[in-house]
Every structure is written in structure tokens, then in C-alpha cells.
Amino acid sequence: MSSPHRHKAGFGLALCLAAFLGTGALANPSAPALTPFTRSVAEAAGRSDVISAFYAGRSYRPLWTGPEDAERRQAFLTAIAQASAHGLPVQRYDAAELAARFRAARTEADRGRVEVAMTRALLAWAHDLRGGALEPGKVDPGIKREVQRLDPRSVLTAFEADPRPFLNGLAPRTPEYARLMRARMELEARIAAGGWGPQVPAGKLRPGATGEGVLALRNRLMAMGYLGRSTVAGYDASIEAAVRAFQIDHGLTPDGVVGEGTLAALNVSPETRLESVLVALERERWLASDRGERHIWVNLTDFSARIVEGGKVTFETRSVIGKDSPDQRSPEFSDEMEYMVINPSWHVPRSITTKEYLPLLQRNPNAAAHLKLIDSRGQVVNRGSVNFNAYNARNFPYSMRQPPSDGNALGLVKFMFPNPWNIYLHDTPSKSLFDREVRAFSHGCIRLAQPFDFAYALLARQSDDPEGLFQSHLRTGKETVVRLEEPVPVHLVYSTAWAGPTGRMSYRQDIYGRDGVILEALRAAGVVPGAVQG
Known part of the structure; x- marks a missing residue:
């Protein structure tokens, strides 16, 4: 019985040859012949639409193995010989192995296979060096980072046009890398x-x-x-x-x-x-090179939040992050801070409402009296009218909210960069936790030790008196949204190794x-x- 993989490869080869013939190879006597080299390239590239289309589009003219390709080939082999220096998996683009295969090629078919092997290695190298060898979300679900990947077609086009500058520009251009x-x-x-x-x-x-x-x-x-x-x-x-x-x-x-x-x-x-440095290199490849001339850098492992402007830290404060439990660890991602809420209400997350407060209410309906019970219409519900024991975590129909106050769980200000995980930076009435060396105590959001000063620093670009602006809203006691005229990129990172x-x-x-x-x-x-x- 024939293998389905053999059928798939044969079908891919047929498509490649069809593409080649579609260029007019039969009708145009000047078109390149269907040589052992072109057939070998078509067969080797058959499982990659990108590589197949690339070679078909250039009438199977070689990128690597022609007499005129020596400089391009050497530039690439020199680059990938540094794979271990970047902490990348050498076997994906083994310079020594590719060079040996090139030297050992005796037939046109051999040359065609080496040709495609080098093209595959180039695509793998560009993929890994620019955006990392791993897919972050597949490694750990708490890493929500979206990696910017290069388009494979653009890689091949840019490399062919100017190999050395293209290769030199692949690695992150950050000082940290x-x-x-x-x-x-x-x-x-x-x-x-x-x-x-x-x-x-x-x-x-x-x-x-x-x-x-x-x-x-x-x-x-x-x-x-x-x-x-x-x-x-x-x-x-x-x-x-x-x-x-x-x-x-x-x-x-x-x-x-x-x-x-x-x-x-x-x-x-x-x-x-x-090992920590190698992991840090991979993480650095996941991050976008352009982090913003002015941005907020929250390093979870350092329990710190910084405002960085022009490459210099202009403000820094301690932070508290999520507990080390599967559903409370602070995620890693980047977004943009759009506004702050002064005198915020705390809308208790559904998971906290059902896992922590519902059992309390079932034992004592007056428990957690600082929280309001809210129905689906947004109306406050009298607790005395609710039989809490009739509900469970799945069917509990109410939400909970804590009005603005000095004792509010969010303190007196929160900083918003709307995201699917409902993570934000905020004040807290629990100030003593900032004296600890390890500060992992929250449900996932980031608490700041100096939230007012953080707010003043953010508002400094849109007000001559940022402190006065902030305090005037604070004194009203009313929930107030203050938008940032220039949204500020926010990066929640997890760096265990970095260099000053x-x-x-x-x-x-x-x-x-x-x-x-x-x-x-x-x-x-x-x-x-x-x-x-x-």
C-alpha cells in the first residue's frame, strides 16, 4: 500500500511542475528546460507553497548554487554559524552541514536538493532570529505576547536584493540584546x-x-x-x-x-x-523593537514599574503582582495606556465574586458589607431579598461592586490599558506589602507603591500643573476618567536576567x-x- 505522505509529496511535485510549465516552458523555446536540477528543486520544495512559488516565479533560477551565488551563499553561512551565540537551535540551520552538503553535491539533482535546503534554512533563520525560536503562548499560557513575524515571501525577496544588510538587520537592534x-x-x-x-x-x-x-x-x-x-x-x-x-x-x-x-x-x-541569559535572549526576540519613545515598563520578577523616556528611566516605583497560582499569575503582554480613573469603583471580577465572596454570603448574607450587590440591570439589590444558598458559581446572577472610598481595593486611582485579561495598574490601601522582597499577592493586576506620583508623571506632558489637575479631581470624591492625550505603550515583561x-x-x-x-x-x-x- 502506498503512503499518504508519498501521495502528498507527489501532488506537491505535480503542482510545482505545473507552475513551471505554466510559465511557457513548452511554448517558448527560449524558456529553461525541465532539467534534473529544476525537477529536483520542484520535488524538494513541493511541501512548501512559499518556496515552490518562489522558485516557479524565477523559472527555477538558483539562489545559492550557481557560479554567481558564492558571495550570497558565504554571507548566509557566516551568519548562521553564529546560531549558538544567539542561543538558537543550531540543527535547524546547521552551517557546517549545509556547507558539507554543497561540497558533496555531484549531480544536478544533488545541487537542487542543497538549493532548497539552504532556502529552508534561510526562512527558519529569519523566523527565529527576528521573532524567536518558540511560540510564546504555546510554551506558557500566561505569556500573551503577540510576536511580529516576517512574511516568508518578503524574506526571500529582501535577501536576494541585498543579502548582507538583510542578514545584519534580523537580530533585535535593542541595546539590551x-x-x-x-x-x-x-x-x-x-x-x-x-x-x-x-x-x-x-x-x-x-x-x-x-x-x-x-x-x-x-x-x-x-x-x-x-x-x-x-x-x-x-x-x-x-x-x-x-x-x-x-x-x-x-x-x-x-x-x-x-x-x-x-x-x-x-x-x-x-x-x-x-540558562537565564539564554531565556532572556529568546524573550527579547519576542518583544517588538519599537517599544515607544515614552513607555511604561513593568517587570514582574523585579516587582517594579518604570516610565522610560528616550531610553532613560524618568520614574520608578515598587509594585505588587499576581500570586503564584494558576489563575492569578500576572500575564505578559504589551498594550497602550489610554486613561486613568480617579476615585474608581471596583467591579469585582466574576471569578472572585463566585469563588471567594459567594461562599461567604452563603454563610452570612451580610458578609463583605463594603460591596454592593448588582443585578443585570445595574441596580443595587437588597441582600435580605436574596437566598444565596440557591446559587452556585455557574448560575449566580449578580455582580459585586465597591464604590469609591479610601478603603477601595483599587485605592484612589487606576490606570487603564483595556485588554482581554482585565489587567491594569492601580493604587491599593494595603501599603505594608511593598516592604516585602517578594511581592506576589494580587489577583493578577499590578499594584503601585506610589500611584499619585506615577499619575503626575504621566500627566506632565499634557498639563503645566499635573499634581493640581489630579488633586482637583481627587477632592470631588467622584469617579472621574482622565484621558491621556498621547496613549503610552505598556509592556508587562518577565525578565529574570538583564544588563544595565x-x-x-x-x-x-x-x-x-x-x-x-x-x-x-x-x-x-x-x-x-x-x-x-x-
Whole structure:
């Protein structure tokens, strides 16, 4: 019995040949003949409509394997030889393998197969280097990011027209991508040289301490670049300063004391840090290069929100993010902030209403008295008239709303960038949570430690007195919408590894486990962290 795949391939070949013949090959004596090369190209390209149409449209003239194609071919092989440097799966576009196949080609049919193999590799390379080797939403459902992919037809056209500029323009052009590439190289060199040395032994270390633990700490700080060459035997001011710098770079309280959290971060291996950098490179490829001259950058793992203008941070505040539970983790996506609501009402999400408040109301109809019960017409319902025990999470017909107040769950202002996940930035009456190192406590939205100052910074471009404008609305106590004259791009990101302007790396915990999932997906795709690939 014949294979259905064989039938499919044969059908694709027939279509390719039909396209070729449709160009007038039979009617026009000057048209190229149906040679072993053209037949081989048509057969090899048969399962790709894009590649088939490309070669049919050029009457099967080679892109790679003709005498005049040497410079183009070499430019591409040189580019993809750097796949491991980008943390990409080498086997998808193996430069050494393609070069070997080209050298080994003996027949026109061999040449046709190599021709299509290189075209497939080009499309894969452009796809992966411009937008990432993985599809974010398939790796983790909390990653809602829409990746900007290049059109394959445009890739082939642009590459043929000007190969080197096209190849040089594929990787993200952001300073962060270049810094991550440099960090990857430095980490691999450090690993090859033996790493950061022995781990620091368990136990709290503080200024004034001596002993083997301090010596191990000193040596590790030197290897990591936080301390210059030193022979000190005690925990002196230089070591304390180095520990504080390390703590700042790792999102820890900079108290200069090596406690449990600092010790754990110090003892993370360079191999593990390299994995974080490779994941960061993939994430950087997912992000649009144009993030907006003025934009809001919310790094979930750093528990921070920043306003960035012209590449510089002009405002920064601490944040609280979603809890580490499947239905409350803050998603990753980009959107545009359009307006803020001063003195907002809190419209309780359906999931919170039915999962958290309905059981309370079934036990005590007067529970959560700060919330109003609302019917389908938007009218407030008297709780005494409702038998809450007659309902469950599926058929509960009411919603709940908290009117504006100092105790409102959203505080006194929320910042809106309408999205399908109902995520926004907002104030909160629970200020004590901002003193924690790890701040994952919300139902998914982002709480800000300094929401008023954040509002003033946003309004500064449309008002000479942004604070006065904001406060005048706040004093009314009424729910008020203030639109931003220029919508501001918002990026909710999950960066556990990034480099500052000086190139020194910062690392954060993988609080939701997303980096671990991405790393496994990269491994499955063929990425081998720290290995010489190809």
C-alpha cells in the first residue's frame, strides 16, 4: 500500500511542475528546460507553497548554487554559524552541514536538493532570529505576547536584493540584546575557566566576621567581579560594599549581611545564570523593537514599574503582582495606556465574586458589607431579598461592586490599558506589602507603591500643573476618567536576567516557573546551553 505522505509529496511535485510549465516552458523555446536540477528543486520544495512559488516565479533560477551565488551563499553561512551565540537551535540551520552538503553535491539533482535546503534554512533563520525560536503562548499560557513575524515571501525577496544588510538587520537592534549577547559570551568564558570557585558555606555572615566562610565569600565576590583583588581575611568595609552591590543587582535588601536569601543567590552557578541569559535572549526576540519613545515598563520578577523616556528611566516605583497560582499569575503582554480613573469603583471580577465572596454570603448574607450587590440591570439589590444558598458559581446572577472610598481595593486611582485579561495598574490601601522582597499577592493586576506620583508623571506632558489637575479631581470624591492625550505603550515583561548600561547583570527569581518552562522548550528545540554547537 502506498503512503499518504508519498501521495502528498507527489501532488506537491505535480503542482510545482505545473507552475513551471505554466510559465511557457513548452511554448517558448527560449524558456529553461525541465532539467534534473529544476525537477529536483520542484520535488524538494513541493511541501512548501512559499518556496515552490518562489522558485516557479524565477523559472527555477538558483539562489545559492550557481557560479554567481558564492558571495550570497558565504554571507548566509557566516551568519548562521553564529546560531549558538544567539542561543538558537543550531540543527535547524546547521552551517557546517549545509556547507558539507554543497561540497558533496555531484549531480544536478544533488545541487537542487542543497538549493532548497539552504532556502529552508534561510526562512527558519529569519523566523527565529527576528521573532524567536518558540511560540510564546504555546510554551506558557500566561505569556500573551503577540510576536511580529516576517512574511516568508518578503524574506526571500529582501535577501536576494541585498543579502548582507538583510542578514545584519534580523537580530533585535535593542541595546539590551547586545548586552545579553555579551553576557552570554562572558559567562561561557567564565565557565570554561572553572566558574566562580567553591560555594560559600551555609551560615549567616556579617561585617566583622572571620573564618573560612568569609574567605570563600571574598573569593567568590572577586570571581564575580564585585570585589577587586584582595587578601583581606575579615569581613571588612570592602566586602560589605561588594555584598551590598551584589544584593542590589539581585533584588535583595541591601543590608550588607549575607543571610539566607543572599547566600542562595551567591551560590547560584554560572551555568544556571547562563540558562537565564539564554531565556532572556529568546524573550527579547519576542518583544517588538519599537517599544515607544515614552513607555511604561513593568517587570514582574523585579516587582517594579518604570516610565522610560528616550531610553532613560524618568520614574520608578515598587509594585505588587499576581500570586503564584494558576489563575492569578500576572500575564505578559504589551498594550497602550489610554486613561486613568480617579476615585474608581471596583467591579469585582466574576471569578472572585463566585469563588471567594459567594461562599461567604452563603454563610452570612451580610458578609463583605463594603460591596454592593448588582443585578443585570445595574441596580443595587437588597441582600435580605436574596437566598444565596440557591446559587452556585455557574448560575449566580449578580455582580459585586465597591464604590469609591479610601478603603477601595483599587485605592484612589487606576490606570487603564483595556485588554482581554482585565489587567491594569492601580493604587491599593494595603501599603505594608511593598516592604516585602517578594511581592506576589494580587489577583493578577499590578499594584503601585506610589500611584499619585506615577499619575503626575504621566500627566506632565499634557498639563503645566499635573499634581493640581489630579488633586482637583481627587477632592470631588467622584469617579472621574482622565484621558491621556498621547496613549503610552505598556509592556508587562518577565525578565529574570538583564544588563544595565554598564553591562553588569541583574538577576531575579523565576517566581512563576516560566523561565524553567521556556528553557525546557529551548532544549527540546535543540539549544544546548554552554555547549559548542556546530
